[in-house]
Amino acid sequence: QRELEPIAERIDADEEYPFDNIKKLAQLGITGITIPEEYGGSGGTHVDWCIALEEIARACAATASILDTSWGLCAHCINAFGNEEQKKRLLVPLAKGEMIGAFGLTEPNHGSDIAQLDTLAVKDGDSYVLNGTKTFISNGAQADVLVIFAAKDKTSGYKGQSAFLVEKGTPGFSIGQKFHRLGIRGAHNAELLFEDCRIPAENLLGEEGRGFSIALATLDSARIGVAAIAVGIARAALEASIEHAKTREQYGQAIANFQALQWMMADMATG
Ligand SMILES: Cc1cc2nc3c(=O)[nH]c(=O)nc-3n(C[C@H](O)[C@H](O)[C@H](O)COP(=O)(O)OP(=O)(O)OC[C@H]3O[C@@H](n4cnc5c(N)ncnc54)[C@H](O)[C@@H]3O)c2cc1C
DSSP states (O other): OOHHHHHHHHHHHOOOOOOHHHHHHHHTTTTTTTSSSGSSOOOOOOOHHHHHHHHHHOOOOOHHHHHIIIIIIIIIIHHHHHHHIIIIIIIIHHTSSSSOOEOOOTTBBBOOOSSSSSSEEEEEEEEEEEEEEEEETTTTTTTTTEEEEEEESSSGGGGEEEEEETTTTTTEEEEEEEOOOOOSSSSSSSEEEEEEEEEEEGGEEEEOHHHHHHHHHHHHHHHHHHHHHHHHHHHHHHHHHHHHHHEEEEEEEEGGOOOHHHHHHHHHHHH
């Protein structure tokens, strides 16, 4: 609250991605909360994670959203489905906040309906070659590692999907359009372009053909984090309302004395 809240308005107005906030939170161990101790985290529970997200969102919702994407989605997915080598290579720097993660599922033609993806990953020797476009990907332009979902062909449906780890700077991977948001503007979304992007076969995350269930399982747990962020924002709004109502005077008294406003704040507190 002391560090994040005073600069939250500037971050929002300037659409500034708050790298410094992430660094400070990493120093406190927040980025490692749910990562097991053997990979540099503190092995906390999902409840611990949600409590942290709620408190951070109360001060700066953009910072909390970035955290939930990088650690609630990407790191969680690697922890749940990665092999030992992937966890050592990626979870350790993620836990320390030395890496930021992203999760690329949505495509221009596939938002809610992700059973058949247009992005393809075709096996070629000891590599996969990715072609396609992902859109609206949180942390997309900032991430050092991205979990990307792709299909083996245009007809195999959800059974043909797999999850892959793509690292920043991989040839054939670039950032397309960057989107401007209406709110929580310090968190950024971008389009990801894959043009003959060749990744080593060992970057397959989990089993081939299991991408769809990996995506759904990961989204299930990250959605709780989104709810925690919403609670944090609502708490901040309630606290600001109470403070304003107690100090703002109209008709010779604090507006908090007017019952109509008390009802509104009671609804905010209980609703
Ligand atoms: C802030 C933000 C961050 C995001 N970050 C990421 C990210 O990091 N990674 C990622 O992969 N994606 C991300 N997304 C994309 C998000 O996952 C998609 O927006 C979402 O899946 C919905 O897809 P869509 O926007 O294409 O909507 P559509 O699928 O086009 O849906 C449009 C509307 O139709 C409704 N609808 C669709 N199907 C049905 C149905 N069968 N019955 C009734 N109603 C229906 C939907 O509820 C919605 O209201 C993000 C989106 C937002 C807003």
